Amino acid sequence: MTNRGRIKRCRRDADGCALGVDDAHKEVVGFTAVRHAFSIDVEDWYHDGGTDGRGGLEERVESNTLRLIDLMEAHGFRGTFFFLGEVAARFPRLARRVADAGHEVGSHGFQHRPGTQLTRREFRDDVAHSLRVIEDATGAPVSGYRAPYLSIKADVRWPIEILADLGLRYDASILAIDRAPGLELVCPRRPFRHANGLWEIPVAVLQFLHFWHLPLASGFGLRVLPWPLLRRWLRRFENEVGAGVFYLHPWELDAHGPVVHAPGRWLTRLGREHLEERLQTSLHDVQFAPIREVFEDVLA
Ligand SMILES: [Zn+2]
Numbered sequence: 001m002t003n004r005g006r007i008k009r010c011r012r013d014a015d016g017c018a019l020g021v022d023d024a025h026k027e028v029v030g031f032t033a034v035r036h037a038f039s040i041d042v043e044d045w046y047h048d049g050g051t052d053g054r055g056g057l058e059e060r061v062e063s064n065t066l067r068l069i070d071l072m073e074a075h076g077f078r079g080t081f082f083f084l085g086e087v088a089a090r091f092p093r094l095a096r097r098v099a100d101a102g103h104e105v106g107s108h109g110f111q112h113r114p115g116t117q118l119t120r121r122e123f124r125d126d127v128a129h130s131l132r133v134i135e136d137a138t139g140a141p142v143s144g145y146r147a148p149y150l151s152i153k154a155d156v157r158w159p160i161e162i163l164a165d166l167g168l169r170y171d172a173s174i175l176a177i178d179r180a181p182g183l184e185l186v187c188p189r190r191p192f193r194h195a196n197g198l199w200e201i202p203v204a205v206l207q208f209l210h211f212w213h214l215p216l217a218s219g220f221g222l223r224v225l226p227w228p229l230l231r232r233w234l235r236r237f238e239n240e241v242g243a244g245v246f247y248l249h250p251w252e253l254d255a256h257g258p259v260v261h262a263p264g265r266w267l268t269r270l271g272r273e274h275l276e277e278r279l280q281t282s283l284h285d286v287q288f289a290p291i292r293e294v295f296e297d298v299l300a
Pocket of ligand 1: 041043108112147148149
């Protein structure tokens with residue numbers, strides 16, 4: 001059954017379809033009428049540390065991504081894969097396989113460098129290079145972009161101008177909080193349109209403890225938090241904002257994979273052994289689809 005078919009059935013029964021109440025928390029369990037976007041930043045384990053694969057490092061992105069695709073196919077949902085151009089160049093058949101399976105393919109830039117460290121020219125060249133490589137691999141135009149490290153800031157306009165100039169329809173890079181601990185929102189948590197017409201589709205930033213906001217609809221949130229807690233905060237997000245964007249990385253499924261030796265990177269290993277099971281558990285309560293389908297009304 002397709003995601004689209006399932007959501008239609010739930011909308012028809014929106015007052016009671018598959019919904020129940022967990023007595024302990026008085027919260028909605030099971031499907032609601034809100035369908036969320038599922039997105040993946042396709043990069044290898046070493047990209048998170050800012051290095052590329054030229055040093056003979058062990059390549060694990062292909063096997064981890066194939067594992068994720070198999071998992072998604074087994075559970076009948078699709079998502080948006082933001083490919084790092086460097087990965088699409090090295091594994092063009094992987095990008096093609098993802099596109100052929102009906103997933104949306106977007107760009108995660110070519111090299112995994114934060115936008116804040118690039119000049120305007122370097123940023124334009126990096127994104128343009130990624131689009132050429134990914135579109136060559138898949139044979140289809142790319143319409144969405146996510147910056148490495150979600151590194152486009154809400155108050156910096158030039159990257160948004162460049163993305164629109166390159167023909168992209170949406171950006172998914174601006175985090176609604178400026179930095180941890182996320183006491184202040186710096187932009188809307190729902191999709192909004194920039195002055196030049198480019199849409200911003202931000203990752204879901206969940207509120208908890210009444211004042212705290214963090215992007216926990218993510219691989220990290222699924223790995224580290226008990227699902228009932230995450231589900232409660234997600235339901236609050238649904239009530240306040242609506243549909244949101246989850247994001248994770250193929251290396252988060254890799255329980256025995258290597259980790260970059262850098263300060264704080266131990267967090268990237270935490271709970272990896274739980275991710276597949278937690279993701280499967282979440283599918284009892286959440287429906288996922290690609291960004292272009294969840295937000296098709298605004299992106300049309
Ligand atoms: Zn990344």
